Every structure is written in C-alpha cells, then in structure tokens.
Ligand code: SF4
C-alpha cells in the first residue's frame with residue numbers, strides 16, 4: 335500500500351497564513367471597523383453579486399483571504415477593480431459583514447501602492463475622473479471622456495476593439511440632441527478643492 | 538415651500554433633459570428649488586474607489602454650504618444622494634477631519650422619496666391635467682438610491698415604492714417586477730463594456746417580459762446605460778423616462794420636440810401611439 339508522507343505531500347508547502355499573518359486582518363478590521371472574522375463562508379455575498387462571474391476571487395473568497403492575510407493575492411486580483419460597489423453583498427450578509435467596504439478598502443490600498451492594477455483601464459478612469467475634478471471643481475462628461483481616451487493604453491485598446499468609433503458615434507448623437515456641454519463649468523471652489531487634494535495626498 | 542438643491546454634474550451635461558423636467562415639475566408644484574451656490578462634485582465612484590478620505594471630504598463641502606441655507610436638501614441623482622449621506626454619516630463618527638463646518642442637522646432627501654410623501658402625492662394628483670392611463674410602466678431604482686439601507690434609510694430596499702407611488706398618482710398603469718434594484722453596471726462600461734452590456738441587457742430583457750411600454754428611472758447613470766445600450770439592438774425598444782418627464786407629460790400640454798427628442802431610444806413613437814403627444 336502506498337503511504338503518503340504528510341511532509342512530502344503535494345500541498346505540504348501550501349501557504350496557510352499570509353506573510354504578514356494576522357497583522358493584515360487586524361489592520362483591515364481596524365481601518366474599516368468591519369468584523370471580518372465573523373464570516374462563516376455561507377457564500378450569500380457571492381450569490382448576490384451581479385459580477386461574481388467576472389471575478390477571479392469571489393466576494394466570500396475575498397473575506398477568507400483577508401482572514402488569512404493573503405494580501406498579495408488580493409492586491410493583484412481582478413475583483414477589487416470590477417466590483418461595482420452595488421452593495422448587494424453587504425445588504426445580504428447574515429453576519430452584517432460590510433463586504434463591499436472591505437473590497438473598497440482593498441481597492442484604496444491598491445491605488446496607494448505601486449502595484450499595477452489588473453484592470454488598468456478601470457483604475458485609470460478613476461484617476462482621470464479625480465484629475466478632472468480638481469481642474470474644474472465639477473466634472474464635465476465630454477472633457478472627462480476626452481481626457482480618458484487620450485491615455486495611451488486606453489486609446490490602444492479602444493482602437494483595437496473598435497469601441498472608439500462607437501464612442502464617437504454615440505457622442506455625435508448626444509451632441510445633436512444637445513446633451514453635451516462644450517465648455518466646462520469652473521466652480522469657484524477650485525482653490526479649496528486643490529488644497530484638499532494636497533492635504534489628503536491624492537494625485 | 539423652499540428646498541436647497543444639489544443637482545450634481547450630470548445635470549449640466551448628459552442629463553440636462555432631466556434637469557429641465559425637474560425645473561418644470563417643481564415649479565408646477567409651487568416648490569422653489571434653491572441651487573447650492575457654487576456647489577462642487579461629490580466625487581462619485583472615483584473618489585470612493587481611490588480614497589475614502591476624499592469620498593468623505595468632497596461631499597462635505599456641499600453639506601456645509603447647504604447647512605448655511607437652513608433648508609432641507611434634495612438631490613435628483615442617486616449617486617450624489619448616496620455620497621452625501623455617506624459623508625454625513627462618516628463625519629458623525631468623526632473618522633476624518635474636513636476643512637468645513639458641517640452641523641449634521643441637515644436633512645438630505647433623494648428626490649423620489651421627497652415626492653412620495655402623502656402630502657406631496659396628493660399635490661401631484663391634484664396637479665394632473667392628463668392622466669397617463671394608457672401608459673404601462675415599471676420603475677427601476679438601481680443601487681445607490683436604496684443600498685446599503687444603513688446609508689440610504691430605505692427600509693423597503695428589496696421592493697422600493699417611491700417612484701411606483703408617484704406613477705400611480707400620475708395615473709399610469711404601473712406594476713411590480715423583480716429587477717427594480719439590480720445593478721445596471723454603473724460606470725463600469727467605460728473600462729469594461731462587456732460587463733455593462735450584459736448587466737444592462739439583462740434588466741431590459743426582464744423588463745420586456747413584464748409587457749411594459751417603458752421604464753421609469755431617477756438616476757442619470759441608469760438612464761444613460763439603459764437608454765444607450767439599446768442602440769443597434771434588434772429587440773423591442775423600451776424608452777427610459779425620468780420620472781419627472783412623465784410628471785411634465787401629465788401636468789402640461791407637450792411643447793415641441795425638445796421634450797422627448799433628447800433620448801437615444803426615441804420614446805415619441807410610443808407616446809404618439811398612446812395619444813399622449
Ligand atoms: S455572506 Fe457574509 S458570512 Fe456569508 S460568506 Fe459572505 S461575508 Fe461570509
């Protein structure tokens with residue numbers, strides 16, 4: 335009979351606790367006020383999530399990985415960028431775990447880190463949006479899209495899949511219907527807002 | 538009656554038709570909307586996604602400005618509503634400091650909820666000149682107005698009713714359905730069109746199955762998604778109205794094409810067929 339030595343079994347070197355151990359869990363719980371430890375893996379969050387099919391880590395796995403301190407996997411996941419903040423998971427968790435808040439917090443952490451986001455265009459859009467906001471105090475959709483489309487990676491992707499042409503076609507239709515504003519409104523609050531950006535260290 | 542008004546950025550651009558219909562609807566109801574002077578963007582999904590501190594601070598500036606007006610605040614945009622309430626609650630817990638003085642007394646309403654109080658519904662019903670009895674509609678609420686309940690204050694978040702009640706007051710044949718608050722994809726379409734398309738088309742398909750003529754919304758982003766995604770689709774077109782547009786239609790004689798000619802999925806054939814324009 336073939337016996338398996340637990341020390342040489344294929345999963346012997348399987349990582350059980352992340353490199354920073356429970357520190358990561360403690361940090362996340364402290365910063366978000368969410369009781370991540372209360373999760374019993376019922377998967378209700380994942381069942382409620384409209385985009386679970388597009389995620390590499392499902393919402394309940396995000397919670398489990400957080401408990402285990404698997405920071406690296408979380409930061410490099412598609413999930414933290416495709417999550418829509420639709421709050422279905424949070425609303426339906428039987429243990430009142432704010433799953434959406436955990437995912438959003440991870441997204442905040444990833445944005446502050448040097449890690450390259452798995453969904454570059456989605457991350458890029460958020461940055462462009464905040465940049466436009468500090469230019470004008472308000473956000474003008476036409477200028478926002480123009481700034482976003484000018485980003486090199488975005489432009490390449492859009493040329494490749496033909497969505498740039500579709501965008502333009504829709505833009506023209508909206509323009510004809512009077513629904514685009516050419517000149518952005520400049521809020522007199524820009525100075526205050528720029529000061530805020532500097533203080534909070536954004537951009 | 539006076540209210541302070543936070544329109545949000547969309548109302549200056551793609552949702553300017555929503556803005557116009559709001560102005561008309563409120564003036565017909567004799568309510569004065571006082572726009573917050575020099576308001577700024579709430580930060581929307583971007584601020585939230587990249588920096589929670591900014592997601593608290595950006596709305597706070599507007600809350601402070603509204604505070605000094607001493608009026609209840611209404612906002613027509615689901616996202617702005619959610620962000621303003623979120624900021625208000627975070628400030629109460631004193632997690633972040635902001636450079637503005639916010640009292641915490643201000644009442645922030647989403648526009649549909651404000652309009653769906655008993656007194657307002659009665660006022661709306663009294664104002665109706667042309668009941669929309671021939672129009673079959675369903676209401677779509679999306680996410681940000683109703684979830685998470687601890688932020689939005691909606692207790693009926695699974696089956697919200699505010700717009701349904703307004704539609705009843707206008708005399709439309711409104712019915713319940715199961716996708717009222719299923720996500721349309723929000724701004725994800727900008728980076729991942731495939732996800733937006735699949736989520737929005739699913740909602741439209743379910744809507745068609747109810748046999749409805751049109752969908753009624755209050756969120757500019759939901760309107761943009763559900764309206765523009767139908768471009769080039771072979772399925773039965775489903776116009777997507779702002780609830781205030783239907784209020785206009787019930788209150789007034791339609792004046793010119795700029796009323797409904799601004800949509801991508803043109804509602805005029807439907808309205809003509811029902812004898813409403
Ligand atoms: S719904 Fe709550 S308890 Fe269930 S798996 Fe998700 S986070 Fe854990």
Ligand code: SF4
Nearest residue numbers: 383417418420421423
């Ligand atoms: S908030 Fe994100 S993870 Fe939660 S249900 Fe929505 S998309 Fe899924």
